[in-house]
Amino acid sequence: MSSYHAPTDEMMFLLQQVFDAPSVWQTLPALADNIDIDTAAAILEEAAKINGELVAPLNRTGDEQGVRFTGGQVFTPDGYRDAYRQYAEGGWVGLCGEPEFGGMGMPKMLGVLVDELGYSANNAFNLYGSLTAGAALCIHAHGDDELKQRFLPGLYSGEWAGAMDMTEPQAGSDLRYISTKAEPQADGSYSISGSKIFITGGDHDLTANIIHLVLAKIAGSDGISLFVVPKIKVDAAGNCTEANGVSAGAIEHKMGLKASATCVMNYDNAEGFLVGRANRGLVCMFTMMNYERLSIGIQGLGSAQAAYRMAADYAKERLQGSDSSNAQQQAPIIVHGDVRRMLLNCRCLTDAGRALAVFTGLQLDLAKYSQDEAQKAYATKLAALLTPVTKAFLTDRGLECAISAQQVFGGHGYIRETGIEQWVRDTRIAQIYEGTNGIQAIDFLGRKLVADRLVTITELFNQLSLQLAQSSDVPSHLIAQQQTMQDDFLAAMHEVMAAKDDDSNLINAVAVDALDAFGYLMCGYFWLLMQQTAKQQQSTLPEAWVTGKSQLAEYYFARLAPRFAMHLVSVRAGSTATMQVDIAAF
Amino acid sequence: MSSYHAPTDEMMFLLQQVFDAPSVWQTLPALADNIDIDTAAAILEEAAKINGELVAPLNRTGDEQGVRFTGGQVFTPDGYRDAYRQYAEGGWVGLCGEPEFGGMGMPKMLGVLVDELGYSANNAFNLYGSLTAGAALCIHAHGDDELKQRFLPGLYSGEWAGAMDMTEPQAGSDLRYISTKAEPQADGSYSISGSKIFITGGDHDLTANIIHLVLAKIAGSDGISLFVVPKIKVDAAGNCTEANGVSAGAIEHKMGLKASATCVMNYDNAEGFLVGRANRGLVCMFTMMNYERLSIGIQGLGSAQAAYRMAADYAKERLQGSDSSNAQQQAPIIVHGDVRRMLLNCRCLTDAGRALAVFTGLQLDLAKYSQDEAQKAYATKLAALLTPVTKAFLTDRGLECAISAQQVFGGHGYIRETGIEQWVRDTRIAQIYEGTNGIQAIDFLGRKLVADRLVTITELFNQLSLQLAQSSDVPSHLIAQQQTMQDDFLAAMHEVMAAKDDDSNLINAVAVDALDAFGYLMCGYFWLLMQQTAKQQQSTLPEAWVTGKSQLAEYYFARLAPRFAMHLVSVRAGSTATMQVDIAAF
Known part of the structure; x- marks a missing residue:
């Protein structure tokens, strides 16, 4: 019934090779003794196991039964209570929590991946733990010692x-x-x-x-x-x-x-x-809210991953139509260009989205643990800039991928039996809650770019350019395309900054397009980085892996990166056309 | 409960002014005595009434109850049986059917609008009549006299x-x-x-x-x-x-x-x-299938219209945040640029989508009734070209608009109470059934463009250019933008035609982007045509109407038309990046 698949190979590639987590962890004393790459691999395998065996099988029955409200109390669907107890006992709720209060002190780079494994098993189930971890984070950040002593152990242990x-x-x-x-x-x-x-x-x-x-x-x-x-x-x-x-x-x-x-x-x-x-409650609550925003972004990512996996498996099995080379024989639908297009869209957005999540986790780890004050300050600002992007971009793409995956199933995608339609319904909320994606975009453009006078993003782009310039392992035309995106984006943002004082509606009117443009730009960078890394380390990687990363990068730049320019044109259109229409005309 | 609203003013503007239906009908003897503009207006008002009062109130209860299967028989939800009887007695099933067998012989230009009024009331209910009319059309086209005599009267009357x-x-x-x-x-x-x-x-x-x-x-x-x-x-x-x-x-x-x-x-x-x-069954069935494809396109259009209306009404009432000019006072959310963006996307796509539907209906009327053989032949080919576009483009945009409208509701959009989420779930199927939208795109690009050697589309573009060149009522930069889209599209299609013999996967791999590009191009034309018409007839139209059409056209070209170029870049990327990925890598 459950088609759960944990892409732990992709996850380890990101952790170990693309972002070289072991080296990062060595520089951070709080993590150096706590985690190494083998431990990370073991944790991912264990998370895959518990989510695959215990949590994923409850996804469909949970949807069928739903929660019940009886006698003033809420009851979860059959099996949730037992599963949650086992999940909590495994230490998963406190994975990235403070060791002082019973947490496991794991890095967020790993935490986001465990979160993806959870959401790709069961959106609803994983939320309970995510909210618990976020509440603990907030109490730890802002509560006094008495509050911490009183509440954190019960939260990190998952008993509460x-x-x-x-x-x-x-x-x-x-x-x-x-x-x-x-x-x-x-x-x-x-x-x-x-x-x-x-x-x-x-x-x-x-x-x-x-x-x-x-x-x-x-x-x-x-x-x-x-x-x-x-x-x-x-x-x-x-x-x-x-x-x-x-x-x-x-x-x-x-x-x-x-x-x-x-x-x-x-x-x-x-x-x-x-x-x-x-x-000062809003400021404090934002500690929890930012935690949940990243987590909800990963809900979108996990949904995209789960839906992609189901659709790719289906496309390899379902016979319908023929390969163009042999019209007489039925072929699996994955031979059709349009089916591939839908699957490759999902795949490229999911893999790059995962890289974005890990990159954001990396900034959170540096912000929390770095002893280099400049690094810590930059990482703090960068994490703040990336958080609304992970939330909005990954959830918008999450729904898009779930819908594309459902489309691969044809008529079978619309009936409840195959289970794919549940992913569309479940992940839809992720664009709305924890601040709608419109709110995220306004935060991104207004606070994280314009109010920052583009300082952090300029530093980020310099960092990205440097990374790509170091290598001849990526086709130069793709690097040029990426550099153009970065230059164009920054130019457009300078225009927004120059115009916004005379146009108080500008940011609100163009924010979503700005966030989307940035999201596609970042995905472009991550595809080049993955391609570069795979080539540089090809001696230790399977040949198909290296080829695959290059081909997916090519697909991304050919078929998805063009969305960047579209969103930027829309940003540059400004607010006039949007604001001048009379309310009565709607 | 029901927020049903019939945009009969927009419909009459299209019929009477934009497409000058009265003049068209005068040239077609079979219609000349049967329909005039007052009759058309009366029919639309009557359709709005029966759908608003009888059909729309069943939409939510029908979703809650669903159909039941008991004792080998299917039972529709409470109220459907009575409502359908009244609907059939009103002659709505046979609206465009053959008078010889009890149909009302109304033009398809009007029929598509009545269909929209039906789908915007209740997707599920309207389907029953649509399938009946399509079956009758097929039997009339391909059955012998005995079959027609035996089956058509019962179908057109709606008794069967x-x-x-x-x-x-x-x-x-x-x-x-x-x-x-x-x-x-x-x-x-x-x-x-x-x-x-x-x-x-x-x-x-x-x-x-x-x-x-x-x-x-x-x-x-x-x-x-x-x-x-x-x-x-x-x-x-x-x-x-x-x-x-x-x-x-x-x-x-x-x-x-x-x-x-x-x-x-x-x-x-x-x-x-x-x-x-x-x-020769497939050829015959295609008569019904093409009828249903257009009808399902209008399902998407009707859903977009209904969802837009709900969201626009909500946005005018819901107080949240402030106008940028007065931060101290709560304002309706329609003051926010991002809310306007979502609503204007829906509005511009829906109004232009309706124009596309009427334009397609016009071609079907000319194909059926014209006595000018050249006109008849061109209209027949153009209707065949437009049918997969109306099906795929209007249903893709239908889901997009329903999702945007749902987003306007924030958290209230995700709960069942407000009713907006049902539109998302109901209209989702329209992208799948009657041939998935991928199949439509392959039909469009492969059969209707390439196999036609671009003859019909070239003639269409010449016709569009001529129409726009006649007028100084549209800003010249928008006409230039439109002309560029047409030129670019045609150039790209020539490239596809030149490349397809050496690349048997090309059409399948780029068809959806080609169809989307064409869809946005056509919407651009319709916005210019609506703007042009409103200005030319401003003496007889309310000032707000004329202004509104110009502003919506500006919005369309500023914020939605940029999608055209993105899709065309994707078409020009060809099939390599899509096809080269090994099946095992998915």
Whole structure:
């Protein structure tokens, strides 16, 4: 039933050869003793095993059953509870968490790959752990020692789960208008009251407790603060005591992701603890949100990978039509150019998307662990620049690939039986939640490029050019094409920067095209880097691997890179045509 | 609940002003007495009424309930049976059918618009009538007088329904391998045995009889023949008599379109009547298939229209974020450039898509009714060229628009409550059935362009250029941009034609990009034509209408037309990068 396949060979190629993780880890004392390439390989194999054997088989049944809401409680589909317990016991929730509180301290470069293996098995299942790890990251970054001691061990061990409680009906993308209130109490805690919607994993039966990170306004203030609000109260020693005033009021019925509980949450004088400073809640929550944004990008990537694998396998088996060289005999549909086009689109976007994810993980590792202050500062800014791109670009491509893969199945793709249509429904949400992809693009163009005065991206492009110039292993016309993309992109961004003061709508109107252009440009770079690496290390790699990387790079530049220019033309069109239409005309 | 909106103003603008249907109809004797512009307007208003009041309210409940398969019979959701009876009694099934057999003889230019009104109310419901009209068209074109007398009145009146029975598990896109058999009987009929899958409307409870057009092989022959196989036998006088050996074996569970019955059909010595000549069944069936291809294109168009309308209405009401001119006050999200981008993409593609549908309808009317042989021959070829384009381009854009519209809803777009997600699920099938969009593209590029040696398309482009050159009402830079697209496209097609003899994979590998490029080029033409028409007739049109058409044309050329060049670059990349990858590497 399950067609789960873990591309651990591709993952190891990226880790070991393309990004030379072992050398990176050696430079980072916190990682040097903790991880080596053999350990990384073993972790990936183990992740492939548990996701393939335990998690993937629950994907379809979870979609069929969905979560249930009964007696004020949410119940996950059959098998989820047991599987999650085993998953947590394997240490997967705390994989990249702080060793001091029970985490495994693994690098994010590896973490993103484990995340892909999880999402490509089961979107809904993997979310629960992702939210837990993100909540822990946020508490670790902004909570005081008491909060860390109280909550982190239970989160990293996976005995408890995390949730991110932000949205209210009137406050979705615009959080200024949240109305959940926090009343200061004599003991230093707060009493939280209000309600929220669209809370993923807001309630469920997988864990003994759920630790909510809740945005609320302290009584008398219009600023937004962040609170830890556990479902079950936790004493200072970290033991669960009695029910807190937090409960699910309903669950949503959705297009997909049906095994993930999307809850209306009610807070009725719930006990909460301030995280970080009062009125600085958004800044704190962004630590979790950025974690989840990368994770959701990887949801898109994992979905693309899973869908591609199913479609490629189907295309090799399904006989229909003939090879152009022999019209009399039926051939597998993979001989047809158009079927190949759909599959190669998926493949090239997925492989390059994985490289983007690992590259982003690398920046996060350098930002966290580097002892070189300049390197740390640059990596921090670069990770911030890349995060909205991984979220939006990988989820947009995730849906595109799922749809292309479904198309390969023909009529069989539309019926539930083959399972491919579930990937389309499940991954669709990834473009919406954790900030819509439009919001990501505005963050990217407005904050990460323009507000940065293009400093970080210019440094990045210099770094990319240097990397490619070092080598004669890549066809020069492809390097030239890549360099042109970088030059054109930077020129266009300078134009945006020059024009934006006189045009307050410009960034909003062209941001998505700017992000997409950048995404295709980065994929171009990663294809050249993969091709270059494979050629440089051809003595240790199978010949088919080296040839394959070159051919896929050629395909990428021939058939997908042309999208870059289209998006850039659209950026350069500016905002006038978009903004001048009267509202009444819509 | 239902947000149904009929854009009859846009439809009348196209009919009356852009394509000057009244003048066309005056030149066609068969239509001249049958239709005038007031009648057309009245028909559109009536179609808007019945679809808005009767059909649209069943869309959501039909999705929730789906069709049921019980006791070997298919039952449609509550309300469908009554609604279909009223719909049929209104004459809608036979709208463009032959008056001699009870049809209303209306032009296809009008028929495509009525079809859009139907699909934008309810994809699933409208299919039943569309298949019926297509079956009637096929029987009228290829059946003998006795078959016509026997079957057409029941089909045109809507008392009976039609179905198109082609696909078998081993024979989807590749019909050579069908195994359904037809044994000649002494009375001249055939005994049909076998089974088929994915038969839309194969069984249901809407009508007293279902007339199947079935592809089968006559015993001893490998050719494919076409048969009329009624669910209930019909005597020579047209009365239903006894059950024929045709039954549904199962229904499929699908991603969407749940109120449409997708059936496994079994034929057990069923009585069938040969349509047209033996072994020429595919040619005959193509009459129905081309009808359905256009109809399915309009399914995409109707879905885009419905989704756009919902999203535009939501964007005007939903407060979130602020206008860039006043950061303190919440504003409707339609002030945001990125929301406008999504909506304007939908709007521009939908309005131009509607023009493409009417233009195609015009060619079909000229092909059928013109008394000028040269005009008739050209229109016939042009309709054949446009049919795969309307099918593929309008359904690809239909899904794109439904997804963009869903994105405008943010998180509310993913939950079932708002209804927008159903449009995504329902319209997805339109890219697959009636020949996948890949198949359409190969038909377009291989048969309709290359095999035609570019004769028809060259004539079309000359006609378009002439139309635009006549006017100073369109900005000259847009006309130049349009002319460049046409020149580039034709040049690229000449390159394909020159290269295809040495590269048997070329057409298959680049067909989808060629079709898309052509689609965007045609939309460019239609936007200029609409802008031109509005300006030329500005004395009789509201000022906002004239302004609106110009602004939408500008938006189209600024933000959507750049896709043309991207697709053309991809065409010119040829097949090498696509074909050289080893199957084992996928």
